Amino acid sequence: MSAAQISADALIIGGGVAGLFILDTLVDSGVGALLVDAHPLGSGQTTSSQGILHAGVKYALAGSAGDDAVEASEAAALWSEMLCGGAGNDLRGVRVLTDHCWLWRSASWAGVAGMLGARLALRTAPVAVAEQERPEWLRGVKGDVLKLGETVIDPRSLLQVLAERHSARILRSDVQAIERLANGASVTMGGTGEYRVRASSVILAAGNGNERLSALADAAEPMQRRPLRQLMIRGSLPLVFGHCIDGARTRVTITSDRLADGSVVWHVGGQIAEDGVRMDASEFLRYGLAEVASALPGVELGGCEAGEYVVDRAEPRTKDGRRPPRAFAQWSGSICTVWPIKLVLAPLLAKAVCAQVRERSVVRSPSNGWGDLRDGVTMAQRPWESRWNSPQMGTR
Ligand SMILES: Cc1cc2nc3c(=O)[nH]c(=O)nc-3n(C[C@H](O)[C@H](O)[C@H](O)COP(=O)(O)OP(=O)(O)OC[C@H]3O[C@@H](n4cnc5c(N)ncnc54)[C@H](O)[C@@H]3O)c2cc1C
Numbered sequence: 001m002s003a004a005q006i007s008a009d010a011l012i013i014g015g016g017v018a019g020l021f022i023l024d025t026l027v028d029s030g031v032g033a034l035l036v037d038a039h040p041l042g043s044g045q046t047t048s049s050q051g052i053l054h055a056g057v058k059y060a061l062a063g064s065a066g067d068d069a070v071e072a073s074e075a076a077a078l079w080s081e082m083l084c085g086g087a088g089n090d091l092r093g094v095r096v097l098t099d100h101c102w103l104w105r106s107a108s109w110a111g112v113a114g115m116l117g118a119r120l121a122l123r124t125a126p127v128a129v130a131e132q133e134r135p136e137w138l139r140g141v142k143g144d145v146l147k148l149g150e151t152v153i154d155p156r157s158l159l160q161v162l163a164e165r166h167s168a169r170i171l172r173s174d175v176q177a178i179e180r181l182a183n184g185a186s187v188t189m190g191g192t193g194e195y196r197v198r199a200s201s202v203i204l205a206a207g208n209g210n211e212r213l214s215a216l217a218d219a220a221e222p223m224q225r226r227p228l229r230q231l232m233i234r235g236s237l238p239l240v241f242g243h244c245i246d247g248a249r250t251r252v253t254i255t256s257d258r259l260a261d262g263s264v265v266w267h268v269g270g271q272i273a274e275d276g277v278r279m280d281a282s283e284f285l286r287y288g289l290a291e292v293a294s295a296l297p298g299v300e301l302g303g304c305e306a307g308e309y310v311v312d313r314a315e316p317r318t319k320d321g322r323r324p325p326r327a328f329a330q331w332s333g334s335i336c337t338v339w340p341i342k343l344v345l346a347p348l349l350a351k352a353v354c355a356q357v358r359e360r361s362v363v364r365s366p367s368n369g370w371g372d373l374r375d376g377v378t379m380a381q382r383p384w385e386s387r388w389n390s391p392q393m394g395t396r
Contacts (some may be wrong), residue, residue, distance in 0.1 A: 020158075136238065230309055
């Protein structure tokens with residue numbers, strides 16, 4: 001059977017936050033772009049994300065506003081515009097879970113608030129909050145508490161908004177081969193090679209999947225995986241958004257969502273998630289629940305259920321194996337490999353990639369969709385919907 005031939009200015013492979021943001025940005029600037037994903041959209045990292053639009057504070061706890069803190073701060077400002085419909089990517093349909101987070105620790109802050117405000121080039125400096133103005137769930141916490149202008153979104157609703165806007169341009173299929181051409185690349189897809197796309201630019205935005213794809217494309221960008229073991233707690237809980245810190249370390253980061261039955265699920269990361277990958281599931285649940293209980297002594301966890309899951313962060317390889325400082329986009333001929341590093345950085349990444357794609361577009365093809373090939377595009381579930389492993393009761 002001969003393969004159906006399609007041409008496009010750009011083909012994006014992978015429909016997490018990076019791929020969908022790039023698609024939205026390219027289409028908005030008049031580029032004929034298409035996207036293909038082998039799985040439900042956002043499988044992997046984006047639907048596991050805590051959805052915090054980090055304003056840079058977390059990266060600056062060590063005492064100076066490095067490039068990554070400043071970049072995150074700029075990106076967070078861009079998000080504020082987009083959530084109001086501006087800056088080119090209209091995100092008014094995205095569910096905003098909160099427009100502020102809290103930062104606290106059990107010992108005294110002793111000048112940390114001043115340090116954060118004074119030393120950081122952040123757009124919104126954290127504000128110390130008097131005891132009577134704190135939320136109920138922070139009542140048992142001794143020492144200062146700061147309020148941060150840090151928004152938290154539901155990452156799946158973000159994917160939904162972008163995917164619905166461009167539904168005709170998104171296809172579910174697996175990539176079989178990527179062949180470099182003089183002015184672009186040819187990508188073969190489908191189990192039996194039913195379709196072939198010729199594109200001036202091919203963007204590899206498949207998270208973990210980039211390892212295989214970049215090898216197929218002979219671009220072989222070295223990748224690292226940094227696993228996390230996230231904790232989930234559900235029950236009759238308050239909605240909590242914030243970070244409990246210990247020096248420069250984030251002990252726990254808690255975000256929340258309300259479930260259909262009215263209960264609340266806490267999604268907990270931070271240092272416990274880094275430590276948890278060296279533990280088995282039950283050891284981690286004991287440790288994670290104890291950390292949460294100590295971070296929030298005023299909250300009753302009795303009667304709650306706890307679960308956990310492991311997920312890999314996919315990134316370009318660094319010399320020391322730590323988080324790369326900024327979003328990554330590397331071109332090799334017409335193939336560009338991208339990793340946003342953080343969800344909050346995806347719009348900056350998309351703008352940078354878009355500028356390059358526009359320069360490289362040879363055809364300016366009218367491609368505006370997959371036509372009859374399109375079917376079966378679905379959205380990945382949140383971890384508490386699909387990965388509630390070994391539920392256990394809370395410890396108190
Ligand atoms: C637990 C956790 C919490 C996080 N919290 C935050 C946070 O609060 N704030 C923040 O800014 N960042 C956060 N991050 C980071 C952020 O989620 C990621 O940087 C971002 O989601 C990565 O997006 P992505 O599109 O590159 O990859 P992914 O979301 O992994 O998407 C990759 C896509 O590619 C598809 N794919 C894979 N292989 C192929 C293939 N062969 N062909 C076609 N498609 C393929 C997948 O199906 C998927 O749809 C968090 C990450 C984790 C793991």
